Amino acid sequence: MSHATTNKATAPADRPAPEVDRRPLARRRRNRILLQVGCILITLFMALPIYLIALSATSSRAALQEFPLSFIPNNFSLETMQTFLQSTGILGGLINSVQVGIFTLLLSLIIGVPAGYAVARFAFPGRDPYQLFLLFTRALPIVVLSVPLAQLFLQTGLYDSVLAVVLLHTALALPTTILITSSVFLGVPRDVEEAARIFGCSPVQAFLKVVMPMAIPGIAAASIFTFVMSWNEVLGASILTLNQRTLPAQVLSSLAESPLAYRFAGGFLLVIPALIFIFFMRRYLTNMWGSTIR
Amino acid sequence: MLLIAPSIVFMTLLFGWPMVSGILQAFGGPEGLTTANFTRMAQDPYFWSSVGNTLLLIVVMIPIQFVLALAMALLIRAKPRGSSVYFYIWAIPLAVSDLAAGLVWLTVFTDRGYLNSVLASVGLEPVSWLAYDNYASMFMAVLIAEVWRATSLVFVIVVAGLQSIPKDYEEAAGVFGAGFWDRLWHVTLPLLRPSLQTALILRTILAFQTFAVALALTGQNFPLVVGETYRWYTGLQDANVASALALVVMAVSMVTAVGYLKLLKDQSEAPR
Numbered sequence: 001m002s003h004a005t006t007n008k009a010t011a012p013a014d015r016p017a018p019e020v021d022r023r024p025l026a027r028r029r030r031n032r033i034l035l036q037v038g039c040i041l042i043t044l045f046m047a048l049p050i051y052l053i054a055l056s057a058t059s060s061r062a063a064l065q066e067f068p069l070s071f072i073p074n075n076f077s078l079e080t081m082q083t084f085l086q087s088t089g090i091l092g093g094l095i096n097s098v099q100v101g102i103f104t105l106l107l108s109l110i111i112g113v114p115a116g117y118a119v120a121r122f123a124f125p126g127r128d129p130y131q132l133f134l135l136f137t138r139a140l141p142i143v144v145l146s147v148p149l150a151q152l153f154l155q156t157g158l159y160d161s162v163l164a165v166v167l168l169h170t171a172l173a174l175p176t177t178i179l180i181t182s183s184v185f186l187g188v189p190r191d192v193e194e195a196a197r198i199f200g201c202s203p204v205q206a207f208l209k210v211v212m213p214m215a216i217p218g219i220a221a222a223s224i225f226t227f228v229m230s231w232n233e234v235l236g237a238s239i240l241t242l243n244q245r246t247l248p249a250q251v252l253s254s255l256a257e258s259p260l261a262y263r264f265a266g267g268f269l270l271v272i273p274a275l276i277f278i279f280f281m282r283r284y285l286t287n288m289w290g291s292t293i294r
Numbered sequence: 295m296l297l298i299a300p301s302i303v304f305m306t307l308l309f310g311w312p313m314v315s316g317i318l319q320a321f322g323g324p325e326g327l328t329t330a331n332f333t334r335m336a337q338d339p340y341f342w343s344s345v346g347n348t349l350l351l352i353v354v355m356i357p358i359q360f361v362l363a364l365a366m367a368l369l370i371r372a373k374p375r376g377s378s379v380y381f382y383i384w385a386i387p388l389a390v391s392d393l394a395a396g397l398v399w400l401t402v403f404t405d406r407g408y409l410n411s412v413l414a415s416v417g418l419e420p421v422s423w424l425a426y427d428n429y430a431s432m433f434m435a436v437l438i439a440e441v442w443r444a445t446s447l448v449f450v451i452v453v454a455g456l457q458s459i460p461k462d463y464e465e466a467a468g469v470f471g472a473g474f475w476d477r478l479w480h481v482t483l484p485l486l487r488p489s490l491q492t493a494l495i496l497r498t499i500l501a502f503q504t505f506a507v508a509l510a511l512t513g514q515n516f517p518l519v520v521g522e523t524y525r526w527y528t529g530l531q532d533a534n535v536a537s538a539l540a541l542v543v544m545a546v547s548m549v550t551a552v553g554y555l556k557l558l559k560d561q562s563e564a565p566r
């Protein structure tokens with residue numbers, strides 16, 4: 001913002017020893033300071049709640065009963081987290097969530113990567129309707145799918161299983177996976193692939209040995225995104241399951257009758273993956289969102 | 295063709311089929327097709343307040359989020375010291391679910407939470423922010439939690455959009471004497487239009503699906519439409535009314551998306 005505040009003021013020529021005009025410099029410094037102030041304010045808004053839930057989740061039950069609450073971590077204890085993890089359904093929910101996330105990731109890669117490659121490379125008939133179809137499914141609310149799928153799964157015996165949630169989450173993640181992988185493959189020059197073919201690779205070999213290694217980072221980002229989506233999805237998971245809850249579904253269903261400490265611990269556990277995933281994905285975020293949605 | 299076949303089969307099975315059966319279910323009853331489910335839905339005391347809450351939330355929230363996200367993106371583009379750390383922290387809520395966001399802000403707004411602790415330590419009366427009779431503060435709590443959670447998405451899209459705009463345009467405008475606001479309004483924003491439209495569509499559709507934030511913060515006191523679907527299905531065990539509600543959500547989302555797309559098409563005729 002400050003790059004255009006050029007030094008317009010020039011010292012008048014008739015004075016014997018022209019003083020250096022410091023105003024632009026001062027303005028530049030003021031802009032820098034304002035910039036930092038703005039950034040710090042927004043950072044406080046974004047980070048403070050996370051700090052507070054971490055603080056709540058690592059305070060003892062007694063400390064949570066105090067009022068006013070202390071903003072400084074002066075009585076660290078794992079009591080709240082431990083009690084939460086030992087509550088019914090939490091550990092199972094955690095395991096289910098991880099399972100669902102990993103299977104969703106694998107399934108959507110197996111189905112999505114070939115489709116993404118096809119969209120990026122071949123002008124097959126019906127390519128535009130296919131892409132429109134993908135966009136349409138992205139816009140479809142989860143509720144619309146969950147309720148009928150629950151009935152369907154009840155009839156087929158899939159209801160209340162990890163697989164049921166995996167299928168729903170894969171359906172939700174697949175459009176995004178296809179769009180992201182196709183943009184990743186678009187970034188791999190066609191020439192490289194053709195060169196590999198000329199040197200005697202079969203199409204499959206060229207894909208596996210040349211294209212895949214170049215596309216791996218982007219595909220990894222896409223799969224992390226899938227995992228996060230599955231980890232966070234709560235409505236469909238709670239509608240499709242009864243005993244085999246995922247973690248968010250378990251927390252949601254026991255929300256009303258649980259003590260505050262339980263909710264804080266649950267919230268913190270749900271936030272932790274976000275901290276890790278965004279840390280690893282931060283370089284890819286703008287690429288993914290910038291190029292894929294349009 | 296072989297490559298996309300699995301995805302088509304999968305999507306048809308898991309999208310097409312449930313959608314058709316969902317529509318049938320919404321109109322289904324003990325004796326053939328009926329609109330009784332919709333009548334029951336509309337007669338539920340929570341229904342209209344949930345519709346009102348959802349719309350009010352969206353109308354207030356979206357402008358705040360876009361202004362905030364734009365400001366954040368411009369701050370990041372000015373490359374302050376430590377901008378990569380800022381970017382990381384500002385993007386974290388992107389991966390936080392709405393249930394988790396509700397629980398995070400519960401620590402702040404609950405009766406003996408951090409906000410009231412601050413009030414008490416400066417000698418003010420604590421307020422029960424999430425109480426049933428305190429609609430305004432309840433709405434504010436849900437609004438702040440949603441702004442906190444979902445602004446990151448808009449922010450990342452706008453940052454990506456800004457990266458694709460060469461700085462030359464703005465510098466040229468600056469050379470010709472355009473001030474900061476002029477450059478923002480006449481140069482940057484028009485160039486950002488595609489990103490902003492994408493973000494707008496995505497954000498609005500997602501906003502219709504918000505429900506766990508309100509559930510975590512206020513329980514049943516601040517109903518939202520999708521939360522009602524959840525209640526009809528799990529609490530009241532009525533899949534037909536739940537389907538009817540789901541259809542309403544879908545119809546509204548579709549109408550909004552198409553409306554935005556029309557807008558997008560009209561404006562992209564203009565040279566950018």
